[in-house]
Amino acid sequence: MLISLMQGIGTFYYWTWFIWPFVFVFSLVYAISTLVKDDTASLKPAITASISLLIIVAGITSPVIN
DSSP: OHHHHHHHHHHHHHHSTTTHHHHHHHHHHHHHHHHHHOSSOOSHHHHHHHHHHHHHHHHHHHHHHO
C-alpha cells in the first residue's frame, strides 16, 4: 500500500518537478526567518517545507522502487 503511494507521489513529482525546489527553499527560508524574528512563529511554512521535501524525495526514489 505504501509503495503504491510512493509511486503515485513519484508520478506527481515527475510532472511538476520544476515547482518543488522553489516551494521548498522559499518556505524553509520563510519559516526560519519568522522563527528568528517572532516568538510566536507559525508552523505552516515549516509544514509546507516538509511536505515539499517529501514530494522531492519520493520523486527521486520512485524510479528505484519500480
